[in-house]
Amino acid sequence: THLVRTDEMVFLAPEDAGLEVPPVPEDEDEEPQFVVMTDGGPALHSQTEAGQLEVDTRVNGIPVKSVLTLLRERAQEKTLEEYAELAGISVADIVELADELTSHGKKAAVEFYRGPVQHTNGYYTAQALITLNLLIGNVDHKGGLMVGGGHWHEEGDKAGPYNLKELHPGKLTKFGVPINREGKKYDKSTLFDRDGGFPAQRPWYPLTSNVYQEVIPAAGAAYPYPIKALWVHMGTPALSSPGGHAQIAILKDPTKIPLFIYTDIIIGETSMYADYIFPDITYPERWATPHTSPDVLTKISKFRQPTVAPIPEEVEVDGELMPICLETAFIAIAKKLGLSGFGLGGFGEGGDFTRPEDWYLKMAANLAFGDKEDGSQTLPAASTEEMAVFSAARGHLPPSVFDEAKWKAAVGEEMWPSVVYFLNRGGRFLAADKGYDGDMV
Incomplete structure (x- = not known):
């Protein structure tokens, strides 16, 4: 309207x-x-x-x-016959699908995940797909499109005991335009005047984020600027990006990318071109706080934690033994360079940052505390029996991964029992019956 x-x-x-x-x-x-x-x-x-x-x-x-x-x-600029020809399908297929979508009132939805939108113009495809839901008025209705229940906030910027955005003495802030121009407007940048206005040399993406496929091509074009180093983690753009094979020439050209570093679990389709590869760990071996997808209607916060001994070898960083991985490499390099926010007092009053779990367990503490400043959402303390289960369930892990004293030190005496309660359950989850209010979300 x-x-x-x-x-x-x-x-x-x-x-x-x-x-x-x-x-x-x-x-x-x-x-x-x-x-x-x-x-x-x-x-x-x-x-x-x-x-x-x-x-x-x-x-x-x-x-x-x-x-x-x-x-x-x-939509009416073309006939159904013209759209069918462009899409390579029959008019009958379009009509049948349209009839099916509009024959169930609000109990129908159009959703997508990766496939339809995993290309350079994916954002605009997503907008078109989402618009179909608006046309049948199904938003926030049972059986329709919904945003999901959301999650508690792991970074502590809501109310948690560890505000990880602030617990960083000497913190530097980001500035300028990202190499892929995401989240920025060309005509609001200094490049607009420098380059003589429209058209821009490459697309800008003011309304979207995570434009993964544009990073390497932008470096190859040195637009909006040349880069000196590229570090890739958890991805293989030469395989998964549109026209990814064309990015290989850029990765092999040291005048385009002078230093190319990778963390990978294998020597893969893209990491094979890197100057240096740091071994990494896989999902059962690592920490993470994956958010949930919108199809889950209630608030949940999942928490990934090591469940098996890591395959990569162990390394020692200033006397601390830990498996080699992305986080270990970051800690070692940061300490070598004397960067702020790492090492003893790395979190300021929040303690030291010498091991990966020093970071991740503070996230666990924030999630166990919840988003209410008065602490009313804090999870219960683990019982003596739960504490025993917690320790026994991790007894197979090497000391480089599980050292209960170090884990406890990362969150402090007060939050530790609630953190154990949280870790034993793999997260925190609102009751499933809280998802609907009648026919509405």
Whole structure:
């Protein structure tokens, strides 16, 4: 229902519609305001319950259309026969699938995961797929599209005992434009004036993130700047990226990527071109805090932890024995370079950072504490019996992985019993019956 001015193809600004935006309270963040059309004329979307779906009119002399009208017009630019030819399928298949999708009320959904969107224009494909859900009005309805239950926050920036974003003495902050131009607007960068405005030399991605497939090609083109080093972890872009084979020439060219480092569990399709490969550990051997997908309706926080002895050899870093992996390499290199945030007092008042679990167990403590500042979400303390189960279940792990005294020291005496309770369960999980409220999420 949001109105777009079609002379500039931007959302109609409230001031252009003669509308006044109310001031934002000091304790609230400013939210963008959109204009919709009602029976009484233009109104702010935040001040009306509903707007007209189909709009093609003028507001103060400005030509405007609703988003739905623009979408319908765009969809009807081609016939079903033309779309079928472009897609390589029959008209009958399109009609059958459309009938099936729209024959179940709100108990139908269009979702995707990787396949349909794993290419350079994947973001826009995703937008088109998500829009199908909006057209049948299924968002937050049982059987429809939903965002999922979410998770508790492991970095401690909500309320946890260890705010990992702040516990870093001498912390440096990121700056500038990422090599893949994600999350940045070309016309808001200094490169816009330097390069003479539009068109940009390569696409920019202001609305999306994790544009994995653009990193190496951007380095090859030295745009927006040349790079001096590339470190790849948990990926093989030469195999998995669109046109990945074409990236090999860039990886082999030291004038494009002077230093190429990899952490990998094998000498793989991409790591075979690296200057240095650090061995890494696999999912049963490592720590991680994987978030859940939106199909899970209740709040959960999974926690991956070592369950088997690691295959790579052990190494010693300043007297600490640990399996070689990405985190071990980072710790060793950071300490060698004297970087802040590592070693004794690496977390400031939060303690030392000499082992991978010093980081990950603080995340476990934050999750065990929950997101309420008053501590009301803190998980129960493990009983004596649970403590015994915890220790016995990890007795097969080498001391380089499981040293109970070091694990306990990483989170402190107070949080340790709740952390054990959390680790024994592999995370924390809201009851499944909390997912629905009648026919709504």
